[in-house]
Amino acid sequence: MGKEKEYISRRDFLKTVAASGAAVSGLSACAGPSGKNDKTGTAGPGEMTYRTNPNTGDKVSLLGFGMMRLPFIKGRKAEDGRDIIDQETVDRMVDYAIGHGVNYFDTSPAYSQGLSEQATGLALSRYPRDRYFIATKLSNFDESTHSAEASKQMYHDSMKFLKTDYIDYYLLHSLSNMKDFRKRYVDNGMMDFLMEERAAGRIRNLGFSYHGHKEFFDYLMSVHDRYHWDFVQIQMNYLDWEYAEKIKSKNTNADYMYYELEKRNIPVVIMEPLLGGRLSRVPENIMKEFKEREPEMSVASWAFRFVGSYPGVLTALSGMTRMEHLQDNLATYSPLKPLTEDELAFLHHIGHMMMQFKTVPCNDCKYCMPCPYGIDIPAILLHYNKCVNEDNIPTSSGSPEYRKARRAYLVGYDRSVPKLRQADRCTGCGQCNPHCPQGIDIPKELHRIDAYIEKLKQETL
Template structure:
């Protein structure tokens, strides 16, 4: 498999990937049981997943045609380490998931130097580099959370390492990661006082970054401050937490959160596309109580509980893509059904 990682997927392999059925792919490729997965094939039936019906949205700044379903690479499947000490990323499983996603229209992959104990970018890069570069968009982040990475030198090392790990010479979507955590002091230390925001803007001008944005958690003052500079910076996108609970009741689930209605509204009035994280509220919206499940099933018997949350998140016009951390093939297949095409 190691040799195959370094080669492009050939046409025969691609056809095989497309032809994997919903019933066999989960059982044979990954052996994961539906009881461990919120978006199981038993919940959705075995309705065929089309390869040419994915819903796409167009970026107003670059014209990118982005799949409404985006692949969040924070929860890649793991396997026992060869030396018996802990776990490592299951690269064969990652390759299979990426191949299947691309074959069914997914083209947006979101990672970070901080994900999966620091190995997500490498695993994502191995899987994606087997496909033509124009078949996918890579999003990654300057995840300089720790104060020992706030210096310009340390932040630059992290930035340049992302290119090496992802095996690319440009990054499609680069994010300031998790602004709002730590308030204005952290924003100044991580991106302003060290000149990194100015550096990233220049990298966009040079073409090594195609779209520049940020992801938000926490202090709303930071969010509002960065949006107040939109005329100067010209943000290409912003990543926010949005789901049907957080739309009006974010504080009820996490006191650090701000209602998505406000977050999305501020972006909408500036014409900034939104990228959505946590459409399932950390998985909680796929595990509702029996009464709510019964009501949803009465309306759409063949659809999963999770599909309602994904449909909600995808229904807003200025949303570019909705991220899902799909560890198992069952999750991927269910979300593909929801967005191929989206029924708002």
């Protein structure tokens, strides 16, 4: 583990310790009064760790509720063909979250088939407005909404759906390159409009979420004086910390972005602390390492502790669909137990191990959906990743576990992805590619996976 230890610079470690509760320059951290979880791993009310936004004084819960994977009612569709949100479950989870100190809710016009803002508004508006912070976005997925008029409509619709007359944290959604930034947000006058809205107090904090390369991130930092970014949302977890650029060349390592933001005193909001679930569904050999080290601690909690240990982090978003996810995350941050230097080195070692597995960096965000030809893109990629992680990708019919692995792949594939939605139906039209924030060349990956499946089926490996 000696090499891993070098990974933690003294600067990092001292910052990490500072996150345990002492005030630091910029954000300050504080925990609730009792500071203990019970043995079942459920958090008690009043124990949440909060971070203070230095610009507004907002006391923000370290756990933020990402409203992007809301539950739907199974087997029911609305007249417009969209699924129907299970509002009762959403309300119940929001109640539980608020009851346990969560006060940051992140949504977007693009989430949950465009239904997230309404569902979030319905759930939150049952509470006094000063009990919670709302984050939403000027989304960029549908080109028909990119004119100034349509963009302003999107902004006003967000307020209407969220039943509010101000937005606490407003983001330019998923910036990734200069051309799109200029076209979507600058040339149409929207940046000027949003800054006016901020001056008028209807936007309390203006920032952006980021999925792009380092040069463009540097550019956005260089125009901080012009735009005054109040916060920035980045993809950060113990894999993206130092491997994001290796996973996908157009991405930026999270450590770089974090320190660039920290030195400008810009609060950092974290997305994908679990890398779309990949850091909770780890391969069996890695699971074993986690369990040997901390048998009682969930694998996901390590990832949440990692991001929470950095004091410039205002809140870490988790898209929680199930109550047990919420409870586990609450337990991790109620209060946060920052990682020790040795634990950080352990996670570095785990990250290094995970990089040995060649999974596709799909995080199940579903932005590529729906495919006009009905392909279930994330289900195909996730099944492939699952099999890689479980060592069920035979490389030759001569390998000892070939029969078992072949069966696990093929049977699991038919169970996870209906026949008509499988990779062999992809026409290669490429319509999905521009929507993928991970920059995955989707048709290329689907064709590669399909070719592999064909070999498995024909037994020609």
